[in-house]
Amino acid sequence: MPQNRNILTTFRIRFRTDRENLPCRIRTTEILVDVIHSGGEMVAVATKTDYAIEARGVSKRFGEGESAVNALRGVTVGFERGAFTAIMGASGSGKSTLMQCAAGLDAVTDGDVVFDGMSLTGLSDTDVTKLRRDHMGFVFQSFNLLPAFTARQNIELPLRIAGKRLDKEWFGLLVRTLGIEDRLDHRPSEMSGGQQQRVAIARALINRPSVVFCDEPTGALDTRSGHQVLEFLRYSVDELDSTIVMVTHDPVAASYADRVIYLADGRIAGEDESPTTDSVLARIRTLGGQ
């Protein structure tokens, strides 16, 4: 049946998005488009986004037998390069597990995590560690700065662990933007929570990672400090070309993202592009009602 022969063509398309509800929105995005022609008619179009990290059918089970808990049940999701993605969900929905698996902190039970086109499955602990060291950054709710080191030493730590040289210009830009220039010689115990978290963000960005994972970055902060931190995360995506994956249960925090992925019972329960606080709240209510 020659008329049924399918022809597949892939296009690489660059375009600019222009979002209105937030400042500094103009940026370039590159997408790949697969077009399938059949008998002269275009029958299908599929877009392939450039993902920093992809989870492909990832399952994660804790424990064995009767008491086993399935934290993730076949999650497939990609985190776009140069985008700010939020993962939301109730406690126990698997959102933190998804992040940990994506970051190679935990091994998946089933499925695959692909980083820059490379599968993490089967890599040794040392290789995954080096991958994290060179290409990932982390920001946690409880800051996790080393108490014995000054802010400067904490920020430089990832480079020193990797044995890399400090890019002074980048360091200067980060600490200026984060407003922690005058706290650099203080130890964590001498800083406020907001300042500590900003130091932690600088530490996460210092080695220009491909992706920064944030686990409830505003969870331990007051509203004002939390807002500052989120502003900076947004800024780093827009102006510093960062890729951010943030786990949160706060709709306000989620509204700073380009895209929100909702998890429930270890499965993807929905997705929002260009979320607002209200849209997130509305979606959560719907999910809660299911």
Add this chain to the structure above:
Amino acid sequence: MVGSVLTQMRATWKRTLAILIAVVIGVAFVTLSFLAGHLLNAQLAGEVGNQVRGADIIVTSDDGLTPDDADLVRSMPSVAGAEPMIVSGGEFQHGARRSYLSLGRMPEQQALRDGMQLREGRLPEATGEIAISDSVRDMSAVRVGDVISWKEYGQESEDGFEFTVVGVFEGGPGIALNTYDGVVLPQDFEVATNGSITPAVLVTLDSGSDAREVRANLADALGDTYVVETFHEFVDRAVEYYTGGALTVQVVIGMFALIAMFAAGIVISNTFQITIAQRIRELAIMRCIGATGPHVRRMVLVEAGILGVLASVIGTVAGFALAILVDSVFIGGDDRGSAVRVDVAAIILPIIVGSLVTIGAALKPATMATRVHPLQAIRTLDAPVEDERASRLRKFGSIGLLLLGGGLLAAGVVIARGASPDLSLPLLIGVLGGIISFLGLLIGARLVVPAAISLVGRVARAVSGIPGEIATVNLQRNPGRTSSTSAALLMGVTFVTMCLVGVATVKSTFVEYFDERSAIDLDLRLRPEEGDGESAASLGDRVADVGGVDSVAPITAASVTAVSPDGSLLDIPVVGVDPSDARSVSRAERLTRLSDDVLIIGEFESMVHGVEDGWRITLQGDAGEREVTVMVANVLGDQGVVSESTLRQVIGDDAQGGIWIRLEDGAAVGDVTERIEAAVPADVAFDIGGSAHDREQSLRTMDQILLVAVGLLGAAVLIAVVGVGNTLTLSVLERSRESGMLRAMGMTARQMRTSLAVEGVLLAVAGALVGAVAGIIYGWAGAITLFGNTFPVEPALPIGQLMMVGVTALAAGLLASVVPARNALRVSPIEALASAE
């Protein structure tokens, strides 16, 4: 409550295992320290007892004994046998060589024969057979199977009695008794000797009789002129004489035990604190559900009590096992029987001390446990903060104790140096000063150790980069814990260094002292009347290239007449040697000051002849006379020394030739003598003498004492490894969140392990550094205090051995980091980070 504590302990046995190990090692160490006295004595007693082993009771007398005294003893109740030990001085001839050999009468009683330590062959069984001592074998070419002839001194007859050598036995050092270098059967002894002496009567008892009781009866019956002792009493007295008094040995043993328990106490306390910290949540939950502070405290103390007793029993058994091992491997090695005596003190005391120290060490952690707030069940514990005021108190207290102790130590040294006749006062002051200043050092460890760590840390950072930096910074976060951890090792290292430096100092001093009195290693004298006219120079040439020979000097021996200033005449045997040759061959510094214008004469001879240092006397002989200056120095026993040309000037050519030989340091005397004999034709007749054998044996004894001391390093290091390991474990636990973050940030498993290894090594090396400095000072001070009034003590520094201590400390630190590193890596980054929430 004991029941519930036991249930708890069973449930958490892994946690209590760390404490158990610390206590077991500590108590084993204490037991070993108690037994070390036995071992140390056995070391010396092994040699001292050689003359009389097998006898249950030894009778001696300052007035001398006769063989008939044995008959007197034999008639006493419970006495199985009594016989005189009889010796007689003489010389033996082997081929063309002749040398001194004191002959002994072989004991008749089987127990005494069994007591002789055979090195080779067997004891004489038939007439015409002889067994010789190892020292005769080492200093001559006589071997089993050879025939020698022996002649008593003062015997008129030309020929000696011929004996075939059938065995070699271990000789005695001749400290408590006159010794013999060869034994023959009693019937041979009767024939060969005339003017013998009886140093002792050796008594064996009926089996089952109490030696002490019989000893008391014998002493009563024999009266005051006799000294009646059991074998152990005899050996102890001889050892005491040898070691300069029981006080020294007791002080050393006491310090062993004190240090052992102190180190163990520190480690036990640290370990308990760790287990408390590990179960803070558990304790807090107990508080939540209503347990009172005192209840929690009692629980900790009961646990400590149970552990203490259990571990002390195991430790005591382990200590005994270790002592027996040390004895059989390093000291025994023959059928002498184990030196480890089961005495009640060595069993009961370590158990009591171990249990008390365990409970005592648990007091602080128990109080810590009562301070656990119920809220900590749901919150994490903040790192403790050092109290400002306490730290200032600590600083001043430590400096005060250091000054006071240092002052006392110095006072002890000064008093001892001031030739005080009684050592006990300076020793007491010195030991007190040592203890006080060391206490000051331990308290001040919190000030000194962090400083040492930042010093060593700089090296670590340079070598290992970020892991080293993290390790250094982590160690400085909790100076209290850091210092108390390295205190255990500090203690061990201080002690070992003290022993090493002390023995090295005494040894170098002793060697110098010994060298001044025993200038010549081997002293060969030609017997031209029997030989083929070999000259001293040609003999020297034959011997010079023999392996183990350092240098050779030809000498001339003759008798000269000295005219003292008051006109009296005296005959002195003298040796003539070229002064420059004397310098190369002599070990005595004073012999190197020989010149044509000097006569060196021994102290005893100077007293006998009434000649004093600095006198001008005239030497007369067949060829002429010459005036010389007297120099009194014990370099060559009863012979004087003049220069070769001076001797020629006085006596002409009619003199006996010979050579002096200096051996290479560390050369085996027996082997070298054998090679010399082989290098010289058999028809060249010479006598062989010199102090090489005595010197070798004395140095060996010192080395063996050192070995016992260094053996204790093993225990100290073990305790330190447990201590350092425990602290690291606690640190790992407290820092699990940070470790998780570091892992998330990309710190590899290898880097984590490195960081902990550096932490362990820093802890150990810092403690070792401070301990080494303290130990060197104590070692010097101790050596001067103990021997300062006997010898001019020269402080020595055994660099090589101290390096070994450093390497051991380094290895200990590395070893201690293995388990904590495994724990740290077992916790996944997620768990670590999750525990924060």
